[in-house]
Amino acid sequence: MAGEQTSVTIEDAALDTAASALIDELVAGSVASKLGAQDPTLWGADAESEAAIRLSWTTLHKSSRPLIGEIEALRTDLRSEGIDRIVLAGMGGSSLAPEVITGTESVALTVLDTTDPGQVADALAGDLERTVLVVSSKSGTTVETDSHRRIFAKAFADAGIDAASRIVVVTDPGSPLAELGESEGYRKVFLADPNVGGRYSALTAFGLVPAGLAGADVARLLDQAAVVADSLTADSVENPALRLAAALGAAHAGGAEKVVLADTGSGIAGLGDWAEQLIAESTGKHGIGLLPVVVEDSAAPGFRDAGADATPVAVGPADFGAKIAVTGPLGAQFLLWESAVAIAGRLLGIDPFNQPDVEAAKKAARSLLDDPAALSGSAEPSAVIGAVEVFAGAGTTAEGALADVLREFLGTAPEHGYLAVQAYLDRLDDASAALLRPELAKRAGLETTFGWGPRFLHSTGQYHKGGHPNGIFLQITGTPEHDLEVPERPYTLGQLQRAQALGDGQVLADAGRPVLRLHLTDRAAGLSELMRAVQELTS
Template sequence: MSTPTVRTENGDWTETIDRLVSEKIASRIAAKDASIWGPEAESEASVRLNWVDLHETSRPLLAELEALQADLRSEGLDRIVLAGMGGSSLAPEVITRTAGVELVVLDSTNPSVIARALAGDLQRTVLVVSSKSGGTVETDSQRRVFIKAFTDAGIDAPSRIVVVTDPGSPFQKLSEDEGYRKTFLADPHVGGRYSALTAFGLVPSALAGADVAELLDQAAEAAPALQADSADNPALLLGAVLAASPGRDKAIVASDGSDIVGFPDWAEQLIAESTGKNGTGVLPVAVKGMHAPELHNNLPDIVHALLADKATSDVPTALTSGSLGGQFLLWETATAVAGYLLGINPFDQPDVESAKQAARGLLDAQPEPEPAAFTDGVVEVRATEGLLDGIDSVQGAIDSLLSKLAADGYLAVMAYLDSERDENLMAIRPALATRTGRPVTFGWGPRFLHSTGQYHKGGHPQGVFLQITGSESIDVEIPDRPFTFGTLISAQATGDAKVLADRGRPVLRLHLTDPAAGVQQLISLLDAHDKSEESGT
């Protein structure tokens, strides 16, 4: 094990760090001082600070988890499916991938994804449903469809369901009334994105086979350094790089040479939801490896936050290292510090609900789809007003969207597709970053709505948005609901696009009538553009 370290390069944050030390910000966070972020944030912060000592308070879970896992294995139940969104899925995903154990993470409403999860071996399957209230539409729908699948297979469904929720929630009551296998109650004074070391992070990870006791040990080892009012405190260093680099409001988060797998996606949600509000914040851009264009372009509004041992340019940089448990606590503390420096409440997410409300309204009304402005190949094209004037091709539509990209802006690609089947689509992210010379984020919908979706609406109003949806060849009914998964994901995409448009954000919507062919069409289109640029034609 090792305590987390942060090495900073290409910047001087001495004045900021001296201020943090003199104001005892680290020790006050450790003491759960809710006044740090100002009077408007105090009521929320007062019930959101228990993450600071989860390495101690989560230990009573360990014996329960060990016993349940042993019981499940003795019954031949070794396929764990997690129905969870946002912090409920991102932390278990990192924990299990890093541990090298299998966890089926179900954080999509795409019918193809749902059907694939249902097609797995149900005789070996346990469903963990993680939701603070139980009212999250994605997880409630996934729970319903698995109950039907278990029942249709002659399996006692309640015996295969494990619940993680908050004490006293409607979901706790439902779990008890339905007789589900086990209910784990998480600490209600921890927000979702800070919940890696609560039952939300530990239960599915432990049942899948990860050593979560070691994870808590790692965090415990890291805690003293992160709670110290010292200029060497790595959380103060990282927080200062993220929030106190003049003119730099975007952070490229990458991992290279680390044993931790998938960490940038977890950090992306933590930073985006915590800081992207009140027209300010830090936009995290999660990238794969150290080859991303943004790591080499020396953009003037970028900082680098790398799980790596070397920097790749002369951009202000924080290089972090250490165990996974230590990294969780480091980044959580640093994000709370960044919130203080930015003058915002890092524990609320005021704009996440807007897209949910828009989707619910569309589910209730179920209007006819807006007609496409035009169709090019297998791509139907729609956009916010004025974006498609005089345009009749996908290439022209993309050109028009990118023309709205300001010198300090960013492009968000939002793909409501099957992240496994359509994984190749992610190649357009670096291609667009190279083409625009600007940061490009990529999110699978509706997963990103619980992550960068907050920043899109509440952060700096600099974004332009490329939404990609698809017509699936199958659909999946949701028991006792008047809509299907196909209807649900369509409403989520349309609702999010509407909220962005209502806030004056340019949105280009590309609907793939054949997802496989459409993904290839988009990749080929961007590849052809790059080759023509290189040849000067």
């Protein structure tokens, strides 16, 4: 793998100078060694109780070792029965790390972090005779994951397969899912360390079990973390975690609250998507924070042309335009970023382990599910343009062509604001939606993020409500071709997906964030029309 040496280099001279002063403060305060000792006082009195039960991730390179044998034994048993297709039902911290691990090692893992009926149906259409479902949820009550479990359990039973023998659980001790796994006799219940938060759980059972069952070398991952662990707890100006934390903290203090992440040949598949949750959910609260902007590569809009409000970070060798470069193998990068973001939280004066604004969108979605009339949508669209229904919020009149609507909406962004594109669609069949990010970024002159809904709700959703209040939000929803019932629940996946979009949009609007929802009555046609409208905008 490229970049085996773990390092953080600060390429920008002014940022290096500002960061150096913070590094000296962190070294003088023994912050790194205190973090290694799991000192919960590092983030102040208000955060101490939460931090006291959230710091076991610092030693996972040691404490997760027993999992290696357990995972390999189960994988061997499954293979002996002809079961070699791994489907993971999990959201946020339960899915992001396994996806990066398996992608980096080029082993197959089907990830369900969606409520899109089409995407779930595609996973169901795989060979169930060869399939095991890993149900992964820290709380044990995640609605998306519970829905996937119910759908697959019925599919197994309908196919004449003993569902319990094909379901593996990863959860916290004492959770409702742990109790269910035991009472239903599921194939295996892995209990993770409860003193690790979801976004810091890459090296726990949440990251290792699905990846290991898929064939990834999880022992090597832990070895990579172990190699760098001592350097991350050293009170030294060479400590890469201190360097990265100080650079991010200094940049934020200078007005660069956005962190633009581009892979520059790291050999890691999609680290930015994992780091996105870690950074956004850890720092985006109380009206401040670091907004991660994951771009396609270092030539993409928003990286080399980043403004004063953004810090371009190369994941891999330093590239033209990067102000920071981070190198190292995947296991080391997991631990490095976790340490750096936790320390950056101290510099920003926030608790990096809570997520006070995540529950609001969940509550709004639940309320809509409980009110079928509201969910069915009595509100008429502001306009219908071809295959696109326009639902305009404050500041947008929806007059004219689709390009005019977009132009007016983009005009609601404040100076140094950002645009968040949120696609509640099929991540596989509607993959072309992701092309909107660079096209909009190029024309809007704003740092632009892209998230698949509801996946991003477990990631950047915290920042959208709790971070710097300068975002505008473009929601894209679409009528599914076919819906899926959720067994023993009064809603379908399509209704759940709709409730999540409308619920989050309402929470954002109530917080004064501009929201524009474009509903595609025909997904393929609507996406084509939307892309044409974007390309008509002045670049």
